[in-house]
Amino acid sequence: MSARLAFDAVACARRGRMLFEQRSFALAAGDALLVTGANGAGKSSLIRIAAGLLTPVAGHVAVEGQRALLAEAAALDAERAVAAALGFWARLDARPAPDARVAAALDALDLTALADVPVRLLSTGQRRRVGLARVAASEADIWLLDEPANGLDTAAVARLEALIAVQRARGGIVLVATHQPLALAGAQEIRL
Numbered sequence: 511m512s513a514r515l516a517f518d519a520v521a522c523a524r525r526g527r528m529l530f531e532q533r534s535f536a537l538a539a540g541d542a543l544l545v546t547g548a549n550g551a552g553k554s555s556l557i558r559i560a561a562g563l564l565t566p567v568a569g570h571v572a573v574e575g576q577r578a579l580l581a582e583a584a585a586l587d588a589e590r591a592v593a594a595a596l597g598f599w600a601r602l603d604a605r606p607a608p609d610a611r612v613a614a615a616l617d618a619l620d621l622t623a624l625a626d627v628p629v630r631l632l633s634t635g636q637r638r639r640v641g642l643a644r645v646a647a648s649e650a651d652i653w654l655l656d657e658p659a660n661g662l663d664t665a666a667v668a669r670l671e672a673l674i675a676v677q678r679a680r681g682g683i684v685l686v687a688t689h690q691p692l693a694l695a696g697a698q699e700i701r702l
């Protein structure tokens with residue numbers, strides 16, 4: 511099965527206030543979508559609708575494939591070391607070789623030297639990179655990334671862009687809500 515994520519005339523309201531209406535896009539294997547807009551425009555809400563965590567007030571969402579979400583709360587056990595916290599989630603995915611996937615994700619995000627450090631001791635940018643490693647280790651078809659570049663330095667942003675390119679090259683889909691410019695070749699764009 512090849513991955514697919516499509517919005518058809520989707521509308522989102524929060525507390526009775528319409529945030530956006532009639533939003534449509536279609537993403538197939540290898541596609542990326544950048545969602546931009548001012549604070550409060552509804553970028554995170556759009557990501558949550560794509561994740562199935564928020565119900566649109568109108569329209570239809572079609573999803574084929576596994577989704578992985580990077581949101582503000584990374585849901586990583588603060589007391590565990592980085593590699594162990596990631597391993598917990600990778601094993602829940604019930605795919606083969608979770609440890610190898612975690613090792614590859616740590617390497618891709620330059621986190622190998624921090625593998626034994628408890629999550630609670632990480633800096634903001636390091637914590638963000640571990641959240642991204644969790645998504646990368648999941649091997650989900652569809653990545654939903656809410657402000658993935660928040661707190662990242664220039665080198666880490668380049669690693670994020672490379673990781674997204676690899677995910678697209680393997681037939682995945684990436685939807686990114688961001689304030690920061692990201693180099694995503696040929697990405698579709700929605701401004702809310």
Ligand SMILES: Nc1ncnc2c1ncn2[C@@H]1O[C@H](COP(=O)(O)OP(=O)(O)OP(=O)(O)O)[C@@H](O)[C@H]1O
Binds near residue numbers: 525549551554
């Ligand atoms: N759980 C919630 N209940 C009610 N209203 C909410 C909830 N979450 C967000 N909102 C409101 O929805 C609107 C859009 O929020 P959202 O987080 O989607 O925007 P955003 O574009 O991601 O903003 P930012 O750039 O600041 O992250 C805001 O006015 C916010 O107050």
